[in-house]
Amino acid sequence: MKIFNSIDDFTPGNGTVMTLGTFDGVHLGHRKIIERLLQSAHGGLETLILTFFPHPRMVLQDDNDIRLLNTIGEKCGLLAETTLDNLVIHPFDKNFSRLTAEAFVKDILVGKFNIRKIIIGYDHRFGRNRTADINDLIQFGEAYGFEVEQISPIEIDEIAISSTKIRNALLSGDIALANQYLGYEYFFSGTVVRGRQLGRTIGYPTANFHISETYKLIPAIGIYVVRSIVNGRMVYGMMSIGTNPTVGGTTQTIEVHYFDFQDDLYGADITVSICCKIRDEAHFESLELLRQKLDEDREFSLRYIASRSSGS
Numbered sequence: 001m002k003i004f005n006s007i008d009d010f011t012p013g014n015g016t017v018m019t020l021g022t023f024d025g026v027h028l029g030h031r032k033i034i035e036r037l038l039q040s041a042h043g044g045l046e047t048l049i050l051t052f053f054p055h056p057r058m059v060l061q062d063d064n065d066i067r068l069l070n071t072i073g074e075k076c077g078l079l080a081e082t083t084l085d086n087l088v089i090h091p092f093d094k095n096f097s098r099l100t101a102e103a104f105v106k107d108i109l110v111g112k113f114n115i116r117k118i119i120i121g122y123d124h125r126f127g128r129n130r131t132a133d134i135n136d137l138i139q140f141g142e143a144y145g146f147e148v149e150q151i152s153p154i155e156i157d158e159i160a161i162s163s164t165k166i167r168n169a170l171l172s173g174d175i176a177l178a179n180q181y182l183g184y185e186y187f188f189s190g191t192v193v194r195g196r197q198l199g200r201t202i203g204y205p206t207a208n209f210h211i212s213e214t215y216k217l218i219p220a221i222g223i224y225v226v227r228s229i230v231n232g233r234m235v236y237g238m239m240s241i242g243t244n245p246t247v248g249g250t251t252q253t254i255e256v257h258y259f260d261f262q263d264d265l266y267g268a269d270i271t272v273s274i275c276c277k278i279r280d281e282a283h284f285e286s287l288e289l290l291r292q293k294l295d296e297d298r299e300f301s302l303r304y305i306a307s308r309s310s311g312s
């Protein structure tokens with residue numbers, strides 16, 4: 001898959017079949033649309049997805065509370081696993097938002113992408129102030145010679161519902177439901193930073209993660225089984241997302257204790273995939289009681305990992 005960081009960088013060959021959207025999560029609903037796109041690409045046509053970054057809501061409504069399932073890098077990685085030909089990530093800005101519907105179709109879809117077909121939601125609106133709808137797009141298609149294939153209300157519902165459902169599932173700690181809709185295990189990437197160095201004193205050193213993308217959605221406070229590839233080896237671990245009330249913590253941290261692992265991880269960039277939830281965070285009367293609970297969490301995790309690798 002070729003990645004273009006602006007519409008202007010793209011040069012079409014024979015013509016394209018395209019769709020556009022946020023594709024947050026690249027979940028099972030999105031994958032169905034991508035399948036349709038791939039099936040439409042015959043006769044030497046190239047497939048193309050147009051997406052925008054930053055997210056239009058971040059730009060138009062200055063919305064800094066928006067939380068997304070994927071960072072732009074993660075989205076590129078997930079889409080690159082498909083057999084799509086082109087991904088165009090256009091920097092959305094106020095100027096772009098002022099393009100009229102006709103200019104968008106004529107100058108971009110036709111002029112830049114040489115489109116032959118667009119697959120789009122029946123309720124898609126576009127152009128300055130979102131004035132144009134699917135009927136306008138069909139008319140433009142007749143005038144400029146491209147086909148418009150509509151995604152039905154039921155399919156749109158599936159897509160919209162599952163992106164929101166996945167966010168809500170993660171925010172309520174229902175990792176199983178989120179993973180089921182995603183079709184893969186929810187993951188994040190971060191850098192290991194220094195913590196209070198208490199973990200090692202109770203026999204459970206924990207790598208503390210800093211995630212630089214503030215818009216990345218962090219699942220609910222709780223204790224989870226996770227896995228990572230570290231130095232080329234898959235390692236399982238148990239993760240705490242929480243404020244660590246037992247040690248008088250106030251700010252939220254993300255910490256992972258990896259099993260059968262002793263290396264120094266400070267400064268490492270690691271991806272953490274979340275397998276399942278173990279329990280809610282609790283306040284213990286002493287570090288010793290916390291340590292005993294961590295022993296139980298470890299037992300739970302090891303049983304889960306064993307059952308997973310035996311396929312049961």
Ligand SMILES: Cc1cc2nc3c(=O)[nH]c(=O)nc-3n(C[C@H](O)[C@H](O)[C@H](O)COP(=O)(O)O)c2cc1C
Pocket residue numbers: 195196197198199200204205206207208223224238239240243244245246247255256257280281282283284290294297
């Ligand atoms: C699997 C796991 C579960 C945890 N559960 C709790 C908990 O229920 N309550 C709590 O206060 N802290 C919990 N912690 C966080 C510990 O308090 C934290 O790891 C310890 O304070 C070490 O912090 P440090 O990395 O800054 O040294 C948990 C940590 C891990 C790895």
Ligand SMILES: Nc1ncnc2c1ncn2[C@@H]1O[C@H](COP(=O)(O)OP(=O)(O)O)[C@@H](O)[C@H]1O
Pocket residue numbers: 192193194195196197198199200201204205206207208256257258259260261262263264265266
């Ligand atoms: N099994 C392990 N899991 C996580 N981190 C480990 C492990 N073994 C060694 N480490 C190292 O120890 C550090 C965590 O120790 P800890 O005492 O909790 O200190 P900190 O409070 O700085 O995180 C990690 O950042 C990593 O460099």
